[in-house]
Every structure is written in structure tokens, then in C-alpha cells.
Amino acid sequence: MQLNEHDSKTLFQESGIATPQGILLQRDLMVNPAADMSAENFSVPLPWMLKIQVLAGGRGKQGGVVALDSPEELPTAAQRLFELEVNARPAPFLRLEHRATIAREFYLSLSLQREWGCPVLTIGRQGGVEVETIGAEDPENLLVQRLNALAGLGAHQVRAAFFHLGLDKSLWPDFHSLLKNLWDCFTNNGLLLAEINPLVLTREDKWLALDGKIEVDDNFADLRPEVKRFAREVYFSDQENRAKAAGLSYHRFEGRVGLMVNGAGLAMATMDLLNHSGLQPANFLDLGGGAGQQAMDEAMNILLGDPQVEAVLINLFGGILSCEKVAMALMTALGGQAPVKPLVVRFSGHGADAGRSLLSDVPGKTLHLADDLNQALDILRDILQADSTPSGKLPRSSAPGADSVSKKSSGANRSPRAGSLVAQPFGLDRTSQVLVQGLTGREGRRHAELMREYGVQIVAGVTPFKEGENVLGLPVYSSVAQAAARHHIDASIIFVPASVAADAVLEAAQANVPWIICITEGIPQMEMLTVLEQLKGSNSRLIGPNTPGLIVPGEIKIGIMPGGIFSPGPVAVLSRSGTLTYEAVHRLGAAGIGQSVCIGVGGDPYVGLGLKACAELVVADPRTKALLILGEIGGRAEEETAEHLRAQGWTGPILAFIAGRTAPEGKRLGHAGAILEKGGGGIQAKLDRLQTAGVTLCSDLDDVARLTGEALDLI
Template sequence: MLLDEHNSKLLFAASAIPVPQGAAVFPGEEDDFAPGYPLPWFLKAQILSGGRGKAGGILRIDDPADFPAKARKLFSREIKGESVPFIRVEPGEDIAHEFYLSLSVSRRQRCILLTCGRQGGVEVEKQGAENLLIQKIRLPEGPAPHQIRAAFFHLGLDRERFRDFAGFLDALFRCLLDNGLLLAEINPLVLTPDNRLVALDGKVEMDDNFADLHPETEVYRRREHAAPEENMARDAGLSFVRLPGWVGLMVNGAGLAMATMDLLNFSGLPASNFLDLGGAADQKRMETALELLFGDTRVKAIFINLFGGILSCEKVALAMQGALGGTSPKKPIVVRMSGKDAEAGLKILREMDGNNLHMAADMQAAIAILDTIRPADAAPVDHPAPLDIPLGPRPAPTDWRSDAHFLIGADTPILVQGITGREGQLHTRLMQEYGARVVAGVTPFKGGQETLGVPVYNSIAEAKRHHDIGASIIFVPPRMAADAVAEAVDNGIPWTVCITEGITQHEMLAAFERAEGSPTRIVGPNTPGIIVPGKTKIGIMPTMPFMPGPVAVFSRSGTLTYEVADRLTRAGIGQSICVGIGGDPFIGVDFVDLFEMIRNHDQTRAVIILGEIGGQAEENLAEYVVRTGFDKPVISFIAGQTAPAGKRLGHAGAILEAGGGIQDKLETMGRAGFAVCPSLEAVAEATKKALK
């Protein structure tokens, strides 16, 4: 959640960080505005994008009579495509010096970064190498005394200002920690002639997971910054992003949604939106989703693409039937269903009265139907053709040796953390039905009970007195999940699989810091888990797409894992190991860790990597493969190639940052000898060639 300047300063002020006086003024209030502070006043357009000063979004007032006209001028202005919903009015501030100060969560460095600059202002990073000092901060401790001193001396403040600066920095860190912030930036931080430190401008980004867990933070969200349909989708728990095309998109799971968006865009049928139903496509969500797409005049047809894993296609069809109320859809809808209960779901839809309802056997058939519906006046949206890089030569051999092994199998004893909860019981039963050896469960204050024939303990320490534990799986709510990971780590559990999504980034960073040097391998969070086909599963993966075989599948997306496994199985290609590494920005075991383990895994002859935009996981893997001479063929597919820069698509890890490097990612993988598949359709064929 990105806050505008006004709300950033309200948050700062609530954290005892000095900010200028200021008031919010909305359209229609400009004639009656009479602040109680002296001239000059500065009128500042409140938008979420940067660069408003250069775009004329800040105006000075020296005569109160000029205020209404200048305020209306800002309200009528559009800055970087954003309208101005309100302005902040501040008095002028005397400035002796301007600095830069920020605390930010670094995905690449897996820590908090404290950055201070001797000069603030626009393009602060371009003011020379000597301007910025960047230090890594540990959680939950915060800046160490020596780091505070280093920042203070770097800024060149007078000695008598040290106590004030240390207090200011401590307040900023507490603001970051107490409010789940990913970014707390002050640019500029000013020193006034009377030696006060003041946050003259502020930029704050709050972790969406933290905001979801703390409804009181909603006061800092301005709904005016979002389009009505985005607010409507958010209220319904849908992940929605508006795009420039004409095909409305409705999918379950961010990975499959991104892959479908790419397929549409590459096929010349541009998507008008990204809409992820998630794992709870009930009638209310379906009604909201259809209302969004039916009400958007840009949407000429709708593509519903579902793979039933945990989600039942039959239940989705019933929800869709109820949402349509037995009437024909207002716009053409093309439906493709596969996986769990797909035939039952399609049967329900076929029996509905609807000339505008089309069933497709697969994704390619859906594309063919949509092509016949293409409106004559549809404006083209240009996208570069997808890269299709065939499997290259294996990397040159090296003397690299690995002692790591993947040792999870049919005999692995499993402990379920949160076994007595609804999700814990459901998936414990499903794991048992697949043959997984669940030996114990943990739920605090429920010790001594038995669930599904499994003894329940109050703690892992208690369970370990009675059982050998090879792996734990976590079904614990987000508020307590990071502590559950820490409990597994502190008890030396060899593997722990954290299914939970929605954990705040601060808490997972602290948990991973705690796990440094530990023998525990953490999978996730926000993962579907692990399956060794025909032997065991530690997770929530559906079993029907998988069969034993020679190909390992490692993925950042649950739905893509099921989709690809199903395609492989239909092509007669089985799987040796399938692991979802998790979709969050901070995860435990990554692609490199898994490759290190399967170097010596004789049952694995080839590896499939299912990646996404954002992050460096795939590039890091490519570097590892070349550096260590990894000698098994690697087939890859990356979802989200046509995503708009800077938009989060679904889970938090899937973000293509402005000016991002999707092309570099794909080319780096190609140079490492990976087969880079242009579509999901190509994965099974490329794998078959690799196994010859």
C-alpha cells in the first residue's frame, strides 16, 4: 500500500517524527480554506507517482486571494496520468541544509537498508558516489549504535545535534517496525536555522499483508487514488489490475493468470485486465468479478481459465451459474476448465441457457474461439514476440562436488503444526490418503488430543520426546506463522514447509535471520509444498496431475506447477520431485538450493523451472548452473512477460519493477543452456526432446 505525501506525514507525526504543519484540501473546499499559519503557502498535489514538482504539481502562494484559483488549477491537472484528488497545503519552512534519509526493505539483500545522503532532492542517487551511505540493519534490533554514529558523521552534523539525530532515527525505525513499512523515505530531511530536524517530504509504502492484518491502517489509504473497479475488486478480496486490451481475464492463481495474460497478448488478443480469483471462487466473488467485467465498456469478451487443484471446477461452475441467475451472459464468455472436477463443472455450464457461453477443451482452443469474437474496432496492443530458446549445450564440466541430497521419501515422518484447525485437518487427511507418514501434530493448549489418528502435542519440543521428525508442515494463521517457522528452526527439524500466505515481510526476514546457520531447510512461505509422486506429499498439491518419473519440477507458482505436471503426465512424462519454492519476496529454499540437492539424485534426469517476473531467482540459478557445470538439462517457462512495469500481480513476489529486466532474465537463462519455452504448450515437447 503506497501512501501519498499527506498520509505519509500523518503516519510520521503519529510516530513522533517532526513534520511541517499541513492541511488537506479537497475540490469544493478551496473558497473557504483559511489556514492559521503564515505565508508563503505551498500547494502540493497529492498523487502516488513521483516527479510532481517538475510536472507543475507544487505551487507557491504569497497572497491568500490567489489560493482558490491556484487550487482549482491543481485539481484540474493530470500528472503522469493521475488526476489530483486533493492537495496538501503547508507553510514555507526555513532551510539551513537538506539531507536524504530512508529505511527500506531490500529484496535482493534480504534485509533493511538504512540510507542517508549528504544532499537530498530529486535524483539523489545520481549526486555522486560520495553522497550516499548505505548500511544493513538487522531485525528486530534496528540500527546499532555504531550505525547511528556512522550515519551522523556521514551527514556532517554538528556534535550537539547527535542526540536529536539518534532520536529522530530511532523514531523512524519504530515507525517502520510498528506499521509494517517496506519504505520510509524522507527527501528532503531538512535542518532548520534553529537546528530542528524536519521531514519536509515523505514517501511511505506499507506491506499489504500488514495492512490486511491491521484494519486500523485503512485510515491511511486514499481510495481516490485507485479506479472504482480496483476498489470494488479489493473489497471483494480479488487481485485486479487494469490493462489496455479488450479481453477480460478471470483466472485462479497468480502464476496461471500471468501465463494466460501473456498467451492472450502474444496471440494478438490483448487482455483488458488481470483478475485472480484466488482459491475461493465463491458466488459472491464470482458476482463481483462478472460485474467488473460486464460493466467495463472496454471488455468485449471474457476468458475464464481455471485449473482445479485445491479449487473445485464444479464449485466454480455452480458459483458462476448462481451469479448469472440463469440468464445468458451479457458478453461472450469462453471457459476452459481442467483438473479437479473439470468434467462436472463443464457439464453444469453446458446445461445453462446461454448463446454467449463457449466451452473450450484447452487453452489453444479458447484462443481460437476468442479470435472469432474479435471486434472489428479492436485497437491493437503491441507486445514483442515471446522468446523461444531451444535447449543449449550443457555448461562446461567443473570439479564442483556437492554433499547435499534430497532425502524426503515415503518413510519421512511428518509433523503438522496447526493440525486441529480446519485447513490443518483437511490437508492432513489428504496427505494421509496419499501415503504420507504423519506421526504427530502440534496445537498449543490442545496437547493430549488425537486428530485423524494422530497424537496432538502442545509444542514441537514435546512432540520430539516421542517421535523422530523429518519434516514439519505449517497450517498456522499469518499472525503466528513466522513464530511457527522459528519453533521448527529452534527444534532442529530438517525440513519445514510453510503453507501460510499473508505473513508480513518484516516477520519473515526476522525468522530467516534466526535460521542462519541452522540445519533446517525452510520451504516457503506461501508455497503449495512438496510432492514426491507415488511416495509422499508434504503440502496442499492435488495429486491427480502427478505421476512418478524422471523430471523434477521447481516452481514459484502453485497453479503453474499443477498445470505443467498435468501436461507432462498427459504426455507420458512423470515427475521425480515437485517443489513450490513460494511466491513471496522472501523465501527459504530457492532454485539454487534445490539444484544443489538433485545433482546427485539419480532418479532425476531433467529439471523444469517455472518462474515469474520480479526478483533474481532465475538469474541466480543460471549463474550457478554455469559456475558449477550442472549437467542435467533445464527447461524453463517464465510467466508475466507482458506485465506492465511496476504493477504487483497477485502474490507479493510477482512484480516487474519500472525499467525491469524480463528480457535480460530470459536471455541470461538462454546463455546458461536452458530451454526457454514461449508458452505452456511448449513445455512438454521441450522436455521430451531433453530426455532423448
């Protein structure tokens, strides 16, 4: 959740950080600016600065900030700014504030840095709109310090920031208070970014946040509703606001096909397929794993009510979300009527057959059931008479790594070797004993039953204050310590709400549980960073959070994966997305290619073992002959994993499919981790690094099974 400047400064002020005195002017309240905007109406002393309030950068360079010396200038200036758009965005608000007397300008920020996995304090001797240009001219302008999420902001780090600025020691007490208050603001409000640019020192030697930019972790805001007072719906479309209220991840694009999918990874992969097929998506809509009737109703209303949408594609792979339940919700949403626009439905996985059976009773000829995704695309082409020429798809002959598997890079004609990797047994098999934290809850009970059907030895459950209860014939304890005292536990799987999930992970680690699999999504990022710090040096390995779990086909399943689609074989699969895992494994299985192990590392920016550590484990397993990485835009985990394995001497085939290649830059698409950050080269830089590491790139889902089979044939 991004805050405008006015709201950012409000939060700064509440945290003890001084800002210029100012007020917010609203477009819809200014009926007669000349009458309503006289000096006596304001407590803000002259002279003034008048600033557009938009959620976009570059307003100063586009004329969105003006200086005013008299009240008579205000009506004309306000009207002009309200008519101005910054980066094609109109301004619903203006901020009128007292113009500060500036002696010096600096830069100051706290942020969560995804690549380093820690908070970062950045201070600059110079700040302002040209801070990035200044950095190119003066590389020493910025001092960047990595902070320990558990220890917090250290006094030595505050001193280092102060001395970097080269200021007189008389300014130290106020500077120390400023940084302490900024850290408290950052941590107490679940911020991902708190930026003051410029931070100014006034002629009166006072520190002042002249401009402010704050971004709040959505997961934190969901758990702390008071933070949502800064969420201003006026910045977003009616569709976006309705989707957010219903718990849907939604973005609007410029295409013709409405898209409804479960899981960000599969949604992005489907979006890519539509773009490649000349069927540009009109939106991205991720139902997530727990969509109910209200969410389904709103999703259908949004898609069918959008005049831009000519047809809708529903692509669901049932895992934690049942296709049958979705079909029932869809039937209710349609109210016994035929869809008003063509609706193409592809179900697979959990509840798919029952879901298709239900939808076969929908009247009319506008609902079309597809057996697979390719057939769904063919139906859409027929409906829309789309150009069959792929749009932006890499040709098979020139797709990086798609034409063949290099003998040098993939270990053709020889068995993969681990090189300097230390072989470690994976350690989980059909004899492993599993604990379920949250067994008494609906999801914990349901998936415990499904895991037992797969043959998993579940020995007990844990729910605080429920000791003595019995669920599915299993004893329930109030703590992991109690369960561990009475049972041998090899792994614990966590099904608890986000508000207590981080603590549940630490509880399992305190009891020395070797493997911890956290299914829960929505854990605030800062909480996860503190958990990861506390897990360092422990005997526990964490998978997740926001993971579908792990499975050794034919041996053990600890998670929510639909076990029926997996089969034993030579390919290890590592993924950042649950539904994308199911889709890829389903295609591998159809081609007769089994899996040695599949691990969902988690879709959040900060997870336990992650791709690199999991890759070391699975390639050291003698059953693994090839590795398939199912990745997403954002971050550098996929390429760094491949480079690490090659540097350590593993010569087996590595294949990768990256979802979201056609996503617009800077859009968050479902997972907190699924964001294509501006700068750093974007998706092409990721693909180039993967190819340089000898990775076979799968340009679309159809390539996954074909290229994996070709790679295995060459070993």
C-alpha cells in the first residue's frame, strides 16, 4: 500500500518526525476556489508550496510543484494543478504547506532490500529530485548500511550515518532522535519503504522531512486494520477497489480476454500464453487458494461487466482450491442463466471432473468446457477470430536454449556429478513422522486426511489450549514441546493464521523439529526476516512460507499438493508457485516423466531454504538426473541458483520456465515476490544469465515436457 506525500507526512508527524505545516485540498470540495481558498481559511503561514498528490514519481519535473507568495495566486494555481496529469494520472488532492527555509538538503531512507534479505539504512550528503544523477557523479554520496532485522538499528549505524554527513556535533542529538523515530515508524507500521527526500536542515538548524514516500506491507495492513486508514480508493479504479475488497489480486490491461486463474504463477504463465497467441489479456485476476462465493461473485461481475472484455478464460488447477467448489460458486454467480459473454473454462486437478459435470448443466451456448489449456486457447481463437501469428513469442529455433541441450552445459552423454557439493540424504521418506500445527482447523484437518491417504505417518497435532482433543484419531497437544516429548517428529507442517504463523515456525524450531513446512501466506515481510535471523544456526530447515509443500513421489507428501499427478522419476522440480508446479508436473506426467522430488520454496520475497539451498539438496540425491526450475519475474533467485550449481560442479541438465515474461514493468502480480523491479535489466537480464549458466529455457508451458525429455535422452 503506497501512501501519497500528505499521508506519508502525517505518519511521520505521528512518529515524532517534523514536517512542514500543511493541509490537504480535495478536488471535489473546491466548488468555488476563489471564495474557499482565501488566506484566513488556512492556518498554514505564508509563503506556500502547492504540490500535486499522486502515486507516481516525477511530479516536480512535470510542473506539479509550485511556489506561492500570496493568497491571490492560490485559486489559479490550484485549478491548473488539478487539471495537470503526472504520468497520465490525474491528481485528486493537492497539498498546501509552508515553504521551509533550507540550509542543506540530504537523502534518508529505510527499506527492506529483497536481494540482501534485510532492512537497509541509506543516507546521502545530497538529496532532492536529482539524487540518482548525483549518485552517478559522486559514487560516495550515499552511505548504505545493512541492518539486522532482529537487532534493529544500532547506535554505531546512526553514528556512521551522522559522520558521513560531516556535520557539527551540536546537531547530533536531534539527528539521533530523528533516526530512532524513523526506525520506530518503519517497524511499528509494517513499512517496506520510508523515504525522506529531501531531508533538510533549516537555517534554524532544525531537521525537516520536506518530502515523504511510504509503502506499507499489504500483509501487515491486513493484520492491522488501523493502518488501512491511509488507503485512498480514489487512486484506483472501481474494479480495482471491488477486487481488493473481495480479496482478489487484480490488475487491468489493454487486451480483450478476461482472465481468472488460481495462483499467481499459473496466472502469469496463462497471461504469457494469451499474449503469445495473439489473445491479449484484459486483466490479471488471481482467485488465490481460498476464494469463496463472495469472491467468485465479484470476480464474475468484474469480468463480465467490463466492456473491454470480449470473452473470459477461467484456468484453474485444483490444489487447496477445489474446482468443484469453484464450479458451484460459478453456477450461483450465473443464477441459472447463460453467461452474457463467452466463457471458456479449463479445470484440472482436485475436483476437476465434478466441476466440469456441474458446469455441463449451464444453459445456452456461451459456456465452453476445455479439456486442456491448448484447447481452451483454440476455442478462444475461434470465438474472437484472433490472429494466429504469435505476438512476441520467441521462435522455437531461436528461443534461448530451446533448440537443443548443449552437451557442454548440460552434461550430455555423461551422468550428472555433484562436484564439490556435499551429498546429503534428503531425509524424508515413507517412514518419516509428521506433526500438524493447526490440526483442529478446517484446512489442517482436511489436508492431514489427504496426506494420510497418500501414506504419510501423521502422529499428532498441535493447537494451543486444545490438549486432550482427538482429530482423525490423532492426539492433539497445546504445544509442539508437548508433542515432541511424546512422539518422534521428523517434520511439522503449519496450517495457522498469518497473525501467529511466524511464532509457530519458531515454536517448531525451539523443539528441534528437523523440517518445518509453513503453508500459511500473508505473513508480514519484516516478521519473516526476524524469524530467518532466529533460525540461523538452528537444526531446523524451513520450507516456505506461502508454499504448497514438498513431495517425494511414492514416498511422502507434506503439503497441499494433489498427490495423484506426481510419479517417481529422475527430475527434481523446484518452484515459487503451487499451481504452476501442478501444471508443469501434470504435463511431465503426461509425457511419462516422473519426479525425484518437488519442493515449493514459497512465493514470498523472504523464505526459508529458498531455491539455492533446495537445489543443493535435490541434486545431491542420486535419484535426480535433471533439475527443473519454475520461476517468476522479480528477484534473482533462479539465475543465482543455476550459477551456483555450475560453480559447484554439477553438470546435470538444468531447465527453467519463467512466468510473467509479458508482465508490465513494476506491477505486483499476486505473490509478494512476483514483481519485476525497475532497473537491473528486467526479464531479459534474468533470461540472459540463465542461458549463460547453461540453462535450457522453456519459452512456454508446452516446452516443459518436450525439452525435459530431450535433456534426459542426452544423459
